[in-house]
Amino acid sequence: MATHTLPPSPSPTPRAPAPWGAYVTPVGRMTVEQFEQFPGEDGWVYELHEGRLIAMPGPGNEHRKIQTRFTLAVGLYIQQHQLGILGGTGCFNLALPNNTEELLCPDLSYVTPDREAAMKRRGSYLVGAPDLVIEIASPNDTHPMLDAKARVYLQAGVRLIWVAWPAAQTIEVWRPTSPDAPTTTLQLADTLDGLDVVPGFACPVRAIFED
Secondary structure, eight states: OOOOOOOOOOOSSOEEEOSSSEEETTSOOOOHHHHHTOOOOTTEEEEEETTEEEEEEOOOHHHHHHHHHHIIIIIHHHHHTTSOOEEOSOOEEOOOTTOOOOEEOOSEEEOOHHHHHHOEEETTEEESOOSEEEEEOOTTOOHHHHHHHHHHHHHHTOSEEEEEETTTTEEEEEOTTSTTSOSEEEOTTSEEEOTTTSTTOEEETHHHHOO
16 A cells, blocks of 8 residues: 655644635645645644645634525425435545646535546545535635635536625625636525526525525
8 A cells, every 4th residue: 555645734834825725834745645644733624726735714603604504505405306415515636637636625515416426536535526616705715715716616627606705695606607707796685596506496695694
């Protein structure tokens, strides 16, 4: 069995800006296998972008509530219509044209059963892109940061992305037909539509942000 030498454990500082989150500067480039064994720090969430480790603060209470509302609305619909399951936070090994080591972990994701059955695995991670990605912005996230992340998802083959902004109570909708900007930004009075990815699903945006 091949062995993988782990990079040194991170320290809280220094960290360098990344497209989203911050690079863990004491750590060099790493593989997906090294990432899987990486001894991260409590209170941080990690992803791998172009072989470099990105750290982000763990989600807070508002994030938790919105994630739960998405799960109750979208997840229940998917289950009731036997379309598969809506997954919680989990990582995907994204295959990009530049062949970099990419491991992103959306807050919520949905993969059609047929698509998942065709995916290979690398370690414990599916290789390939989910059909639907849901990201919930943290207080320190900016639009350029999550725009960059959405573009990576689309490049990898994600068919539909919802980016929820708790402070503004809006949801940005990203589609492959518009890889550089959201196709629309939904307000509280609008309806979230599953389109061709979750056919028939519809939910008031207000239900995602308000009790």
